Amino acid sequence: MKTKKLNAVTAGMLGMALAINTAQAATTIIQKGSDTLVILAQKWAEVYMSKNPDVKIQVTGGGSGTGFAALQNNTTHLCDASRPIKAKEIQACITAFGKRPTEYKVALDGLSVYVNSENPIKELTVEQLELIFTGKIKNWKEVGGPDAPIVLYSRENNSGTYEFFKEHVLKGKDFASSAQTMPGTAALIQAVGKDKNGIGYGGAAYGTGIKHLLVKKDAGSPGVEPTEENVVNGSYPIWRYLYIYVNPAIDKGEIHKYIEWILSDEGQAVVKEVGYYPLPKNLRINK
């Protein structure tokens, strides 16, 4: 009887020692995916690592699709995505590890519509944006501007931003084939800044020579500026969630702690610094 108890105690101690051992050894978390999320993810990693020196976090971009591919191949722990996972990708995950990946909403992003700062247009409705980007409206005078052709700047079709804009603003219709596809938001802003007839869309970034349009839900409603308040309370019509996906089998221990930290007030404070918008209170986890 006594020996049994003793055995249990030693076993427990051994287990504790092991746990301490594993905690002391540095854990490396690999995070890969959306280019939109790279800067934010790097900032998260930086802040988290300075507080938890045992944890190493490696962040790389490549695009949401690349992240999902890495998730299926188990070459990444966390997958950053600027769009929800597609059915095909869920399928591939199920074939690879038997389960659906767990989805976490980690931040909000408002998409801005930019025009050249010389353009007198100040606001457009979502419907006008649809007609402009599908090529039905070709001249600025049709939306109350000067008599000049509209030059469209879009993103490459591998970008999550492209798919989001297509689905929510164009309602699934095709972009006009005359749209120039730019490799990134910075390139797009640069191009619109140099083209007085240009129009483009992207994250809430600022650059010289461009201005952000106010967007109206419909012709009767007021134009809304893409500010934090308006994005978080939903009055700005073009916004999206940013996500992190993880294989449920490894969603525990240090990895889960890290995700919980991202969803805490502390992690969400970082979101603001980088220029995205924090989650509403009800989606955060605070212990």
Next chain:
Amino acid sequence: MSKKFSQTEASIQSVTERRGVYFRKVKERIIESLMYTISLSVIAAIFCIFLFVGKEALPIFTGKTNSALVQDPIKPEDIDKYSPEQIRIYLGLPKSKFKKLDKETLIALLEVKMEAFKEIPENFKNDKDARVNTTQWKYLIFPHQWTGYDKPVYIWQPVSNIPKYNIMPLIVGSLKVTLIGLLFAVPISVGAAIYVSQLAKPAIRETLKPAIELLAGIPSVVIGFFALLVMASWFQSVFKYEIRLNAFVAGIAMSFALIPIIFSIAEDALYAVPRSIINGAYALGASKWQAAWQIAVPAAFTGILAAILLGFGRAIGETMIVLMVTSASEMTWNIFQGARTITATIAAEMAEVVFGGPHYRILFLLGTLLFGFTFIANIVAQVAIGKFKEKFEGLK
């Protein structure tokens, strides 16, 4: 005595010499066969790359890819009503993977497919093109009137509810930019080559030749960057066209990459024309100009042609410059509108496609096409060079 001694010495010498020759021969033969295998392996490597690219594109040729938006779903609860083979094809899984999956996983997969089917917006479900497999050749090459378009069009929209994979805008885009690049680069580089090799003083030649060849050292991404930021705005202010980033700017930028290549090869060919022929022309009273134009250029014509064709190969394969400068997939020959080349399309889209999906296959089809283009250009070059060689053989 001494005579005999020297005789044996000589014979010993000749034996070692002969042995040395023998070893040298063996060594040479080994090195030769090594070099032979290396050159063979290069051919094998190219062949393997072609096989790989072709293999990935094969399902398009055999009509085995299906990109239709709406495919009749199999309900998860009906899993036993279908044969495993039917389910495998429905899920689009390779046989090796399918074997490893248990029934539970298969049901989970069917559920996901069902969900995806339910997520399709109603207006797309009833679209007349929703059940069409858009990877068929008639949709890849010929215009088609899709829903929402008022006439038959050539459209490249691979990421769409109904993906449209018409490759004609990309082919036209590639040819458009290549032709502009060549039209600009060939006169300049061939002219410069004639001047440097035939007319210039040696001192000028010594500085000009390396200076032009130095252009080849500029990475194409830098040329692209320069074109995007500086040239595009400058040309727009000069030519007053509406679209700032267009095929014309891309073509001119590309010519910066072509000029050193065409110049270098053409100059070598012109410089290799035997001095005796040119001196002969001078002796008959030809001026420097006449000797260059009427003797050197025709004699080196094959070399110049090879230079131009190599320039074509470089132009059609160039990716970065075009990708940075213009990428609108418009079906138009207007040089002041956008262009999207085959190379830029592959580079921009490859990283994000679903592996093994229709879009992935189409990109490999484009790769095969690119291979075909350069292959045909090379064959044409070989035939042409052969013809001209026959013609000028007697001259030399």
